[in-house]
Amino acid sequence: xxxxxxxxxxxxxxxxxxxxxxxxxxxxxxxxxxxxxxxxxxxxxxxxxxxxxxxxxxxxxxxxxxxxxxxxxxxxxxxxxxxxxxxxxxxxxxxxxxxxxxxxxxxxxxxxxxxxxxxxxxxxxxxxxxxxxxxxxxxxxxxx
Numbered sequence: 001x002x003x004x005x006x007x008x009x010x011x012x013x014x015x016x017x018x019x020x021x022x023x024x025x026x027x028x029x030x031x032x033x034x035x036x037x038x039x040x041x042x043x044x045x046x047x048x049x050x051x052x053x054x055x056x057x058x059x060x061x062x063x064x065x066x067x068x069x070x071x072x073x074x075x076x077x078x079x080x081x082x083x084x085x086x087x088x089x090x091x092x093x094x095x096x097x098x099x100x101x102x103x104x105x106x107x108x109x110x111x112x113x114x115x116x117x118x119x120x121x122x123x124x125x126x127x128x129x130x131x132x133x134x135x136x137x138x139x140x141x142x143x144x
Contacts, residue, residue, distance in 0.1 A: 012066040017074030019092055020045060020064040021101075027054050029105070031067075031096060033087065036077050044077075048084040050093050056080065069095055 012018070018034045020043075032047030032054040041061055047054030071086050078086070087093075096102050114122065 012068060014043065014061065014066065015070065016076050017071035019067045019069040019071065019096070020059075021067055021096075022054070022059075022063060023065050025063055027052070030054050031092065032059075032064075033071055033074070033083060033092075035074070035083065046080060046083055048080070048087050067096065067101070068099070 014034065014037060016034055016036065020032055020034060022028055022030050022032065027047075030047060030052040031049040032045040034043045035046050035056070036044035038044060038058060042058050043061060043064075044056065045054060045059045045064070046056040069090075069092055071090050071092070074083075074086060111119075111122075
């Protein structure tokens with residue numbers, strides 16, 4: 001028989017210390033951390049993020065997205081000041097800004113702000129880039 005490689009799943013668990021991103025509602029696009037699990041549908045969140053402070057409140061899990069960032073060894077129902085220190089120590093804001101998720105969100109927001117002429121310029125630039133890629137690909141194919 002062969003060797004069996006066992007790996008853990010890549011699920012993001014609802015756990016104390018998990019950083020969440022609000023999707024929709026009053027705190028849309030803001031980060032917060034789970035400080036207590038109320039039940040299977042609701043969590044207590046608190047967010048000392050630099051992008052926007054989220055006050056401690058109960059939030060339904062349907063309104064948040066779990067990020068891959070976890071604050072390590074965060075005690076249940078931690079206070080606001082201690083959470084802020086743990087947040088800054090883990091550098092959550094900079095960690096999230098490095099993710100492709102945050103970059104895509106920023107690009108989407110930037111594209112959303114474009115006017116008609118700017119969208120036209122983006123389309124022309126994308127066409128030029130596609131032409132260059134196809135030209136070099138054709139050159140490689142003909143050489144092979």
